[in-house]
Amino acid sequence: MFQKILIANRGEIACRVAATARRLGIRTVAVYSDADASARHVAMCDEAVHIGGNRPQDSYLRADRILAAAVATGAQAIHPGYGFLSENNAFAQACHDAGVVFIGPPPSAIAAMGSKSAAKALMERAGVPLVPGYHGDNQDPAFLQAQADRMGYPVLIKASAGGGGKGMRAVHQPSDFAAALASCQREAQASFGSAHVLVERYVTQPRHIEIQVFGDTYGHYVHVGERDCSVQRRHQKVLEEAPAPGMTAERRAQMGEAAVAAARSVGYVGAGTVEFICEQDGRFYFMEMNTRLQVEHPVTEAITGLDLVEWQLRVAAGEPLPLTQADIRFSGHAIEARICAENPAQQFLPATGTLQVLRAPAHQSFAVAPVRMDSGVREGDAITPHYDSMIAKLIVWGEDRSAALARLDAALADLHITGLSHNVSFLRRVAATRSFSQAQLDTALIEREHAALFEGPPLPIEHTVAGAILRLHSDETHQAGADPWSHPDHWRLHGQARREIRLHVDGQSLRVIQTVQADGTWQLSWDAVKVSVRPFSLSDGPVLDADVHGQRLRLSVYRHGQDLDVFTPAGHARVQRVDPLHQGDTSGAGSGRLTALMPGKVVAILVQAGQSVKQGDALAVTEAMKMEHTLTAPHDGTVSAVLCGVGDQVAEGVELLRLDVAA
Template sequence: MFKKILIANRGEIACRVIKTAKQMGIQTVAIYSDADRNALHVRMADEAVHIGPAPANESYIVIDKVMAAIKETGAEAVHPGYGFLSENAKFAEALEAAGVAFIGPPKGAIEAMGDKITSKKLAQEAGVSTVPGYMGLIEDAEDAVKISNEVGYPVMIKASAGGGGKGMRIAWNDDEAREGFQSSKNEAASSFGDDRIFIEKFVTQPRHIEIQVLCDSHGNGIYLGERECSIQRRNQKVIEEAPSPFLDEETRKAMGEQAVALAQAVDYTSAGTVEFIVDGDRNFYFLEMNTRLQVEHPVTELITGVDLVEQMIRIANGEVLQLSQDEIKLNGWAMESRLYAEDPYRNFLPSIGRLTRYRPPEEVPVGHSIVRNDTGVYEGGEISMYYDPMIAKLCTWGPDRMSAIEGMRAALDSFEVEGIGHNLPFLSAVMDHPKFVSGDITTAFIAEEYEGGFEGAVLEDALLRRIAASCAAMHRVAEIRRTRISGRMDNHERKVGDDWNVALQGQSMDLRIEARRGGATVHFEDDTSMEVVSDWTPGDQLARVDVDGLPLVMKVGKVSGGFRIRCRGADLKVHVRTPRQAELAAKMPEKQPPDTSKMLLCPMPGLVVKMNVEVGDEVQEGQALCTIEAMKMENILRAEKQGTVSVVNAGPGDSLAVDEIIMEFE
């Protein structure tokens, strides 16, 4: 077995590989850029080597720098993680020439299947059903428009070397094909160092289901079930689960056998994933093969009990695969939620900054549930603009799908993240969405169910009453604390009343609290009551409450006259007042937000790549105004209505903060 391996990656996947390597008794080497000097993967590794400036194209994807780190540390093998150099045949070739094992497939398999254009041609030659498209190289935007018309709109414009949703655009007309081609090309060059683009038919109402395979160098190959990856935004997976709620055993077996046959046709070794589009009749079509470990591999590990990283290391060491197809059993259900540094209330635009608070739920079995959190960050660390915005992958396992979902709901509510924008509220909202709960999902789920963007979850009355009762009891505890601190110890019960008004989500509830040691009975106007039990104390930012025997987890912040409560995807201001205070509050005018209707504000921290207009230009609704790049993703900002540009405050190359005024209109 190898004595030392280098992880040619960063973030949570580098940490993930280090954990398994340590369990196997293997020493680890991390590499890091200027931006990652204090990163978690650097802290976890036995050794760490600095490889250059923050941009990936000056550090993590520079083969010579990685090879120098290998030579310096004497690493015998390299695990590439995903992204960066994981599917780079030149890197695999350089390792082979240096006598260093690549913990991944051979160069020939990467060339054959890692390139989306080549893999589709090979699949077609092998008689595999594929989505219609144009596999040749596309010269320019006009060529892209011509091809798109031949294939037929809508089309998917994709980077040949792409992955993780980068370099992908859907175009429904000629204008979108032109813009999408250029944006995809730019993102592909920036993220992968390869700007080749291809175009295929965009299949509407599809499910994205993928098969995990393992193949050794002795001719053995198996599949480890499937992963449902249909919950996507901008072609970036957000929530994955295993198994799929849609497949039957017959389809699973057919897809698995085809995936293994395809892998073995190109002498594939290591872990790999064959992705399919599946229609409503369970017909499946080959999309591509990812010749690496997938981001969402933990859900497969949770339902099979197989450590995929360990298997990759053993296969790279020349060992025979010790698992047979008959031994692979799917046990229970697993969910994965990708926690991203992005603001769901601003159309999911990237967010950067310092994690002033980062408290994931505990990774321990709870009843018949398991919580797992793969992460590469820590409290006090920075989320950089240079890399992928993923903070963590939160996973839950349960004996069935509903228990896995319920476990995820509780885990998301318990996850504390402050200092940056993040998508925890959105993930929670999806877990409660009836269509998701039913399993009736397609890749269009987010676009269809959140067409106008995400504005927070609207909670049902039953949950609002539980929150209201909890907040009233908590507020009473806080009021008693304040009375004691003020020195009036002897008669504080007389100072803190029992009658309160709770206002939240547009509702007003009058209630009375009957307090006792360790809890309270909260009585409502309709003569119903709730038993509230909690050990919450003022200042705690997480409240675990038992309401009528049901658990409730809330993130708690302080606002004037009450709490900021975040729970199940909702962000609520909960005002707890005495009856007299409530009476006066009802007479107060509401504060109106400032008028920004004649301004274009920067929606996220980023770099101005292109300005499409100048002072005096008349713009139409939907017209592109400028392009902002953040975390290697290009975002085109468009006019919301007709107007004339009166002021332009920024230009190409300028770095902008959130809500900075880019331009103004007459």
């Protein structure tokens, strides 16, 4: 076994690898960019080497600097994690040439599977079923459109060298093909260094099921079961689970054999994932092979009790696979939720900011655990625009799927994050939908359940307002200390104590009247709403205990200045205490200024000054956090000014265009 390895990655996967290495007594070397000098993965490793600037191409994609760091520190092997250089055959070859073990497949296997087009041709020869499509080298836009027209719509354009949902567009009618192709190629070039694409028939109501495979240097191969990754947004996975609901032993054997055949055809070594698109009737087609560990590997670990990173290390060190196919057993059901900094209500726009609060549910980090959370950040860390938006992965295990679902909701409810937008409440709603709870799965689940996910009833505002008032009162009480004259006990010589508090909740401005009764009960009223509140425990910590309108609740409320984050059993809401002397919004909202929603790079300007546009027309495209974001016209009008150019790096809030309202 190795004595020291270098981890050529960052975030939660670097922390994940470091934890297994530490358990096995292997010393670790971290690498870091300027932005990650104080990152959690740096703190978890025994040594750390600075490799460059914030941009991935200046640090985590610098193969030369990473390899030099391995040689300088005496690391015997490099674990690439996933993303960055994990599927770069040139990097794997450079490691081999330098006498450093690459903890992954041989360069030839990465190269064979690195091009979706070439991989599909290889799979066709190996007898693995394929989705009909064009996988060739002719990249002329007119030719590709002709292929799509011949296949019939809808079709899917995919970056040949891609993964993670980047460089992928579904096209439903011929008139949209050219624009989708151009956008797909731009994103593919930026993410993978190649604009090469393939075009396939778009399978309607598809399920996305993948098989975990392993090979060793002795020619042994096994599959470690399947994962269902059908729940996706923007072609990126949201919830993953194992085993796949409805999977029969016969179908698992068929898919497992096909996956092993794919791995064997390229002489694969180490961990890999063969991804399939599946029809609702069970037919399956090879989609791609990811020549690395997957983000969702913990659900496989949860139902097998295996540490797949340990398997990677042992195989890379020249040991045979620890188990044969007959030895692998599955128990229970596991679900993983990807916790991301993003705004689901704004088309999942990635978010940046500081994690003011990051309180996880009671959990274990590795091995078999009812609740596990893998994360590369800590409370107080910042989510920056330089890398992806993942905060953590929350994994739950249950004796069956219904038990896992119940545990998932409870764990998400106990996960408290403040300081930026995130998808925790959205994930709870997804898991509660009829489609997901009844395992009616396909990649359009989020679109199909749009009403339940985005148009459902808001949280009970009574609980939110009560939590905010309780926190304000508790803070005032603890700030007053022993001074009887400053103590906010609402004592009055005559009559009831009464005060007005102005709050902004869910887009509403409320003037809340708080009245304190002689028995200590509060009456909160606004508009036509009246709520009774009896406080029981008002601590200086986040947890508050009170009876709200006859319901005993434990609320967690975090305050930062005048901003309050209220966590109730039903979910999370943000509240702002309003200064009555505030003069109103002077930001210029609605003035025709169109600004960047987050830091990024301008990759396309689609209009010019003087051009008339309709509401919803695309105006400009920016790239941030590995994704393209299209700025659209909020109303009909005329572009009066274009204030940016292609290639510009822009900060959040910078004005990009100005749009005059149509007369």
